[in-house]
Amino acid sequence: MSLFDEATDLTQSPDTRRAYRRRCRQLEKAALRALAAARRQPLNAVELTPALFVDYVIGKKGNYAANSWRLVRRSVIWTLEEDATGADEAFATEIFTALARLRDEQADPDETRGPMTSSTKAKKLRDDDLVLIEQTALASRAKHKTTLVLYLRVGVLTGLRPCEWPRAKLRRSNRDGFAWMLVVANAKATNRRAHGSHRTLYFAELDRQTADDILEWIQIARTKRYLRLLNTIGRLLWKITRELWPDRTEWPTLYSTRHLAVAAWKAYFLHRGQTDEERLEALAIIAALMGHGSDATASQHYARANAGQRVLVPAADPQEVARVRQVVDLHWFAKLIESAASNPDNGAQSLSATPSP
Template sequence: MIDTSEAYRRRDRKLRRAAAKALGQDRLSDSDYVGWLIDVKRREISGSSWRQYRCAAAYVLEQTGEAERLRFAERLRSARPIAAADRKALLPRTSAKKAKHLPLGDVERLIVVTIASRSPLRDVLIAYLQAATLTGLRPCEWPSVEVRQAGDEVVLTVENAKANDVRAHSLKRTLIYRGLTPRLLRALNTWIAAVREAGADYPSLQKRLGDALYAQGKSAFPRRKKRPTLYTPRHQFAANAKARYASGSDRANGLAIVAALLGHSTDATASHHYARPLLGKGRTYPIPSAAPDEVRLVRTVFAAKFAKFEQAKATALDRRSIGLR
């Protein structure tokens, strides 16, 4: 006899692993999981498969009886299958179609194409591209940004989006810039002003901006299979920061700085889930400094592994120097 509840749990575990891998997350929140199921997985599978996946995920969420998880389960159960014809008509916007790097040349190309477009979000999109590439903020973090300027120093403070998910080093992080060009400072202020003007409608602005970026990316890079998204500048920022701080001899400390700038709780996250430092070589926007106190808060997972590696290498060299094998 088939144990339906256990079958549901097995399927849910497999789906959660797939979602975590697709989203590049070590700890997957229920919100991200349900969003991935509805916005991504549902587009890819038949109606019958979706009903099975939906039942499994909703069942597991409902077992705790927690109000928030019950709401997620209700959201899942209300998501109807997508007809085959409609699935074919959907734009291919899963993670496999999203660019994970956006070098400065591509940013400039996007700006040129956007300037020439008739998009009503033209100026806002240009400001976002520059501000996001400069700071590496998650799209959802911008409403919390505070900017202070003293002389040629600009200090940006932002609330970490995942501070309640044991994934951030603290509630806030600090990015310190010196000598920003007037053009970049103007773009930063323009985008922040647009976010504040949107107020409670910022999620709507974010959605429309994502659609506009997809359209401009298609025009700018018609032959590419992967398109830039609102999150792509963060990946590029990570690559730029790793190239700046974590490519030298003190790589372990450099990765802690990168983690502090990204708001991560561990210096291993950027190594595993973001663009490689090789993609951060060449021309870039200025890379900020991190607050020393925040760097010290980073859990040095990579540093511990790196120290063990260095110790093992030193031991091997010592053994070789005295003729031991």
């Protein structure tokens, strides 16, 4: 018996709803297996109640880093709330009672555990790692080896999230000085984390093969088998990277292409000797190319500039750059000193290596 039914929601994008349901169902199946094993009963003889399910999820909290736990908790809460809308009053009450406990559970990762979830995902690669992955894939007998290589090539160039490809459009540019433009529907627009509904990446030129690669991947992404195909090439990438680097603690995933693209853009747009205004403009351009609503995320959570690969760098739409919110404060340290000086009892002494006599 499944606790989770299909539902709709006006505040989340379809991709987000699918991701929430998928993650929650995975946890439900794991909880059923654990409960059946504990009771030494077959799966079809076990009833997973909302209370038991929430107990299981809370019990796994230590496995997750803070960001991962928030995502898991949000997925379970959203999916169960959707299920409650179609349930009878007694079952809905049971769901909301269980969720009340889950809402209060803050992140509490077990620091003694090894790296798990996103902590094992590489945000950068050495210059020749990507080439080695492609060569290893093409030399294998895997059915979808060329599909993986195609994804890696277009992903590193464009920085698109996997879920953004189905609605992407490559066209001849309508902007002077550019031959091509890639129009992308921003995945985070419904959560107000994007600068708008779409972003546009302009390329001064693309060789015929590169343009064909992008067009081919867009066509693949629009097929009904796309999500299954992503899972397949993701497993192939997992296998190849573990075989190549068994002793590493971080390995690339399909999402790593976005990190590599951002690293390349940082290496191109950010450099020593820039004025504050130039640096803030560069951060806004990078954020616009990523589809972010502010300039903070790329500077804090993505690969550093020295991790960038040598790839073509697109240009951003100036109007989209102008919509990026400035969050990064380049003068934070000077303001910290000024604040401490004006409040000597609130930590000014800690700014000095030698305490005042």
